[in-house]
Amino acid sequence: MIQRFWLLKSEPQVFSFNDLWTSKGRVTPWDGIRNYQARNRMRDDMQVGDGVLYYHSNCPTPGVAGVAEIASEPYPDATQFDPESKYFDPKSTRKAPRWTLVDVRATARVERLVPLTELREDPLLMDLELLRRGNRLSVQGVGRAEWTHILALAGVSKASQRRIRARKA
DNA sequence: GCCAACGTTGGC
DNA sequence: GCCAACGTTGGC
Numbered sequence: 001m002i003q004r005f006w007l008l009k010s011e012p013q014v015f016s017f018n019d020l021w022t023s024k025g026r027v028t029p030w031d032g033i034r035n036y037q038a039r040n041r042m043r044d045d046m047q048v049g050d051g052v053l054y055y056h057s058n059c060p061t062p063g064v065a066g067v068a069e070i071a072s073e074p075y076p077d078a079t080q081f082d083p084e085s086k087y088f089d090p091k092s093t094r095k096a097p098r099w100t101l102v103d104v105r106a107t108a109r110v111e112r113l114v115p116l117t118e119l120r121e122d123p124l125l126m127d128l129e130l131l132r133r134g135n136r137l138s139v140q141g142v143g144r145a146e147w148t149h150i151l152a153l154a155g156v157s158k159a160s161q162r163r164i165r166a167r168k169a
Numbered sequence: 170g171c172c173a174a175c176g177t178t179g180g181c
Numbered sequence: 182g183c184c185a186a187c188g189t190t191g192g193c
Binding site: 035036037133134135136137 | 173174175
């Protein structure tokens with residue numbers, strides 16, 4: 001199995017990396033995604049153990065705030081069935097759920113947040129999907145070299161990278 | 170709050 | 182299937 005790498009956006013005022021880190025099992029269902037392209041990537045392209053850059057968006061200093069991994073197979077997003085939820089989708093049925101998600105588990109803290117401005121200026125990240133003009137997708141692909149480089153910028157220690165890799169092996 | 174860039178909706 | 186109108190995202 002080829003390991004892939006992803007960048008997931010989250011608004012820290014809604015659910016920050018620290019919120020995930022302090023969650024039970026450091027795991028959460030990545031619910032509320034209501035964009036077909038993002039859904040398709042979760043449903044079709046993600047595999048348990050894939051690496052995740054946890055990105056803070058729509059906040060004073062947007063940037064990479066933590067490291068996580070894909071922690072489940074895809075399954076239906078429960079919020080689509082809940083009339084009380086802001087993510088309720090009246091057109092979705094339990095027999096034919098429209099929205100699928102995966103669980104995400106925090107794996108390592110960053111030594112420092114890597115701000116978007118810094119990612120932008122980095123010649124090694126010229127092709128990063130996040131930096132492409134007008135890109136608003138909340139589920140993005142990251143290349144292996146980009147992943148390694150951003151972890152280095154974030155000061156994620158070699159030891160914790162080894163721990164992450166060991167768990168995936 | 171502004172606004173560019175996209176996505177979705179719905180009339181035709 | 183076209184496309185205008187509208188909604189959302191998210192950096193600034």
